[in-house]
Amino acid sequence: NVKYEYFKExxxxxxxxxxxxxxxxxxxxxxxxxITDRLTLGLYDQFRDTLYGTDRNEVPDIREEYIxxxxxxxxIYKSPAENWGLSLKGYWDFIDYDGDPVETIQQQYGxxxxxxxxxxxxxxxxxxxxxxxxxxxxxWDREYDNTLIAFYADESGYSLNGGITHKFGEGxxxxxxxxxxxxxxxxxxxxxxxxxxxxxxxxxxx
Numbered sequence: 001n002v003k004y005e006y007f008k009e010x011x012x013x014x015x016x017x018x019x020x021x022x023x024x025x026x027x028x029x030x031x032x033x034x035i036t037d038r039l040t041l042g043l044y045d046q047f048r049d050t051l052y053g054t055d056r057n058e059v060p061d062i063r064e065e066y067i068x069x070x071x072x073x074x075x076i077y078k079s080p081a082e083n084w085g086l087s088l089k090g091y092w093d094f095i096d097y098d099g100d101p102v103e104t105i106q107q108q109y110g111x112x113x114x115x116x117x118x119x120x121x122x123x124x125x126x127x128x129x130x131x132x133x134x135x136x137x138x139x140w141d142r143e144y145d146n147t148l149i150a151f152y153a154d155e156s157g158y159s160l161n162g163g164i165t166h167k168f169g170e171g172x173x174x175x176x177x178x179x180x181x182x183x184x185x186x187x188x189x190x191x192x193x194x195x196x197x198x199x200x201x202x203x204x205x206x
Contacts, residue, residue, distance in 0.1 A: 003028040022065070025049040042074040064111050065098040083126045090119040116142035135162040153194075157183035175204045 005026040027047040034040050048068040074089040094115045118140030125133045139158040163177030184195040 001028075001030040022051045023049075024051070038078050038080065040076045042072075042076070044070075044072040044074070046070045066111070067096045069094060085124050087122045088119070089121075090117075092117055112144045112146035114142055114144045116140060130167040132165045133162075134165070137161070153185040155183060155185050157181070171206075173204075173206050175202075175206075177202050177204075 003026075006024065008023045025048065029043070029045045031043045032040060033042075046069070049065075050068075051065050070091065070093045072089060072091040074087065076085065076087050078085045092115070094113070095111075096113050097111045099111075118138065120136060120138045122134060122136035124135075127133065137158065137160050139156075141156040143154050159179055159181040161177060161179040163175060165173055165175045167173050178201040179199070181198045181200075182195070183197075
């Protein structure tokens with residue numbers, strides 16, 4: 001599955017941003033390959049060349065061109081009896097801005113380039129035809145080139161989750177799930193490192 005989109009925007013009148021026409025590119029690829037009857041490889045990639053604007057900065061009308069690419073490989077295995085399965089997924093995501101942050105006396109404003117790496121591992125067990133147990137874990141690490149900007153700080157973390165799904169006839173599922181989440185922030189602007197944990201759960205009937 002391959003997709004490409006392009007469009008261009010400009011302003012017929014106005015000041016500032018209206019003087020700069022901008023082009024947008026968006027390319028997408030998604031492929032699935034069956035290595036064996038039990039093993040499947042999937043590849044996903046999305047590339048963007050576009051313009052970003054934000055209202056969370058104190059400097060008005062900051063819009064910055066950037067390149068973004070997200071690459072995700074995934075490997076899925078099903079047992080011969082199809083009573084358990086395993087999924088492994090990794091990803092690499094980055095943003096590269098064309099310009100540099102705006103620097104003032106107090107601090108810097110704007111945008112920072114960053115890279116993020118992560119992955120997910122999950123396994124499921126089918127005890128009965130209607131009941132399935134699943135366990136998963138996610139991890140990630142994001143690093144910014146510039147952490148002097150007020151709302152940027154390097155981040156790493158992981159989460160653990162597990163639950164059970166029971167089917168009640170055609171299209172009726174009950175899922176109970178719990179999740180533990182840990183995040184750590186380094187190079188926080190005031191010089192202090194921060195970390196926190198959370199735990200939660202959910203019950204869903206569809």
